[in-house]
Amino acid sequence: MKRLPGVDNELQKKLDAKMDEVPARRQAREAFKDIQLGIDHILFKTPCDGLEMKESYEVNSKGIEIFWKSWLPKESKPKAAVFFCHGYGDTCTFFFEGIARKLASCGYGVFAMDYPGFGLSEGLHGYITSFDQLVDDVIEQYSKIKENPEFKSLPCFLFGESMGGAVALKTHFKQPKAWNGAILCAPMCKISEKMVPPKLVVKMLIAMSNVLPKNKMVPTNDIGDAAFKDPKKREQTHYNVISYKDKPRLRTAVELLKTTEEIEQKLEEVTLPLFILHGEADTVTDPSVSKALYEKASSSDKKLELYKDAQHALIEGESDETITQILGDIISWLDEHSLKHNIETS
Known part of the structure; x- marks a missing residue:
């Protein structure tokens, strides 16, 4: 793990620990959560005095302990519930x-x-044995939250970033009437050709994934370099400890490719209100899709915003x-x- 500025040897040991299993990830996050919130990034400058924040662990029907978190306004009933689906290299x-x-x-x-195998949820780090099962895990967790009497009457929106855009779309395909809309930020409907190995290599990787599914063998370009335009913010990604x-695991890479191929064939089946945001200079997921x-x-009801040079x-x-403009666009759409919804149901 890269040496981070201001990190002593004891903290560095936690970073250098193998994070394949969740105990090491939970220890590292506990040690770094205050440091993370203290970095000089615009996203961490929103005051949180009027918010109620809660972190929870819950064992799902497959026996996997899932980490989830909520952020609620303290003084008022929420206007709506927003359910986030994170990206592949994220938490x-x-x-x-x-x-x-x-x-x-x-x-x-x-x-x-956090999906199984990601962040603070149980499971082998970065391993997706089945994208469909991952989506089922998301549906199970979010359905439980939606059933809470406190939130049951609220309009509910999916918010997917990158791979999370594919999770949100597949959630919609499985629950076509369950959601009031989706925000898709640089959605993984197709992985950019610049990120996919040559066809012959892909065929070989698919064959190998049946034998060595968990192996980290997939050649890829550095997604961090391609994803973050601002060099300072790119450096700050190292604090997402x-x-x-690592390189994608074989089964994970195959599942991501299969999922994008499936979604690309089913675009006509998307029926919910949609806000799609994409950077025109994105070389990770394909803005043309x-x-x-x-x-x-x-x-x-659909809207597309393409951001020049982003x-x-x-x-x-x-x-x-x-960033301020994009967050403003998202909040305006949600408002x-x-x-x-509230006018139609009142």
Whole structure:
């Protein structure tokens, strides 16, 4: 693990520990959570005095302990509930902490979870044995939260970033009537050709994934370099100490490719209100497929924003000015759609 500024030897040992299993990840996060929130990034400058924040662990029907977190306004009933689906090299306890605080300070109830094998949830680090099962785990966790009497009457929105965009879309395919809309930020509807190995290598990797599914053997470009436009913010990603940073595991890579191929064939089946945001200079997920999603989706209520010269990490890695604009666009869309739902149901 890279040596981080201001980190003593004791903390560095926690970073250098093998994080394949969850106890090491939980120890590292506990040691670093205050340091993370103290870094000089615009997302961590939202005051949280008026917010109620809670972290929980819950064993799901498969016996896997899932970590989830909520951010709620203290003094008022939330306008709506927003359910976050994180990306592949991400968790729900780093940059999203700042995003969630911003949304909650604007009156929204925000909920996020780490998928099995990611962040603080149990499972082999970065290992997706089945993307469909991962989506089922998300549906199970979020359905329990939605059933809470406190939130049952609220409009509910999915918010997916990158791979989380694919999770959100597949959640919608499995629950076509369950959600009031989705925000998809640089969604993984297709992995950019620059990130995918040559076809012959892909065929070989698919064959090997049946024999050595957990092996970290997939050649990839550095996603961090490609995703973050602002060099200072790119350096700050190292403080997300429990995100998966190794080469993709064979089965994981195959599941991601299969999922994008499936979604690309099903764009017409998207029917819910949709807000798609993508950077025109994104070389991780393909902005042309976001355009295709916008054009082909059967949704009568859909919006596409393409941000000139912006890269993959739209809300985390751009200039402060761009991040402020994008968060403003998201909050405006949520305000409009929450109000519309509340008028229709009143």
